[in-house]
Amino acid sequence: MSAAAAPAPLTAVVTGASSGIGRATARRLAADGWRVLAVARREDRLASLAAETGCLTHAVDVTSDSSVAGLVDRVDELFGGSLNAVVNIAGGALGTERIEDADIEQWRAMYETNVLGTLRVTRALLPALRASGRGDVLVLSSTAADAAYEGGGGYNAAKAGERMIAGALRLELNGERIRVIEIAPGMVRTEEFSLVRLGGDRAAADRVYDGVEQPLTAEDCADVIAYALGAPHHVNLDLVTVRPLAQAAQHKVARGAGL
Template identity: 65%
Template sequence: MHQNENQRTAVVTGASSGIGRAVARRLQADGFHVLAVARRGDRLEALAAETGVSTLVVDVSDGASVDRLAERAAELFPQGVSALINVAGGALGVDWVERADFEKWTGMYASNVLGAGRVTKALLPQIRTAGGGDIVFLTSTAAQVAYEGGSGYNAAKAAEHMLAAALRLELAGEPIRVIEVAPGLVHTDEFSLTRLGGDQAAADAVYEGVEKPLTAQDVADVIAYSIELPAHVNLDLITMRPVAQAAAHKLMRRPLEVKRTP
């Protein structure tokens, strides 16, 4: 697919599933030419067949892989990149500090912080080529409030929040918006499953009894809204939660039905 000179363009990381996939689909539907990237090529192929997005297998934690991303984006988008949506990341484990697996912490920092920083650094020249644009960081309410078993993920997302905040200051005076979207409880197929080591029952329990948790599409809609606003409007930080989650520590669940035998 060749870029229309007036068509907006977007690079979406973490696009093989969940929020990243939903963002890629939404922006493509809105008329963007999307380059969707992730580690799983088969998932990207399915997304391309469904939506028409361009794809590339990329590991954001690997510098050479991100260099290839920058090269491919320049080929696809000679007029520059209008929007970068940093979604790749996620959580690994729920260990307390005294039982911490620091290899998992390293993995979370590599994807959520270094990955987002590496991709942003690589594509920033192409955003300038476009005459300005948007850089979105998907963080989490975990960046704002700590909780037991969340220390590694809390720390990684808090670091990504600071990355976004510092970048916004560094780019002041340029026509580039830096937007942070921090969701609370989002029900996707893989986030909790991956975090809990593939334990489906434990992953299901995270959402048990919660009336309408956020969906990946909900988050994608907010991201799309934030980058489709007039260029002088910047939504620095958007915290979004389901109504059932009044605060990080206040999640309402329906009472479980008790099945009685006659």
């Protein structure tokens, strides 16, 4: 008797894969045996990720309809139009101004990447998720979606909007074989998030983590994402909030406590 053929690997598109949580997630899923299409705008960073992990890559701007249409074509080419997971990591924060001093263009950019980017990619790839018979939409939101804080209005609004996409989609897809998962990290230290938010001011970015010895890492978040996607498909983690031990709430951080 011939040996049974090995099952085909699960497939995933991971956005925001050039750095931070997106890159760590693409790396982790590839290590777990997924066939990963890692997407981001920066082709040089995608090339280094591919060399490191064997991930497939495609340059995509999630704020562009035509770019996302090209992603659909790439998924069809690589995976035959069938896909198991869309992992929406692309996003980020810009600025810490009060509402009265808000930079409209920064707010617009946050809305385009976090909210409309997630919408574009998810909407475009839903047919491929349906075709697989085992689909997942994962949205990386933030504890910034839980409650407002001074200087965070734009990011609060963007991440709350992204949360509403996940919630509405879960209701709309009820009865289909597609899970909708939301992962909401608190304080995470990555190489770019706070630096970009604070306009490249390294000292200011470092102060965000003053007195916190172990903020979350991108790899911590990737572990949670991999667990959620790898759980038996009848198990849906609707919303997972993940914070470092030092952070009890968005406004409550034990600094200097050795945590």
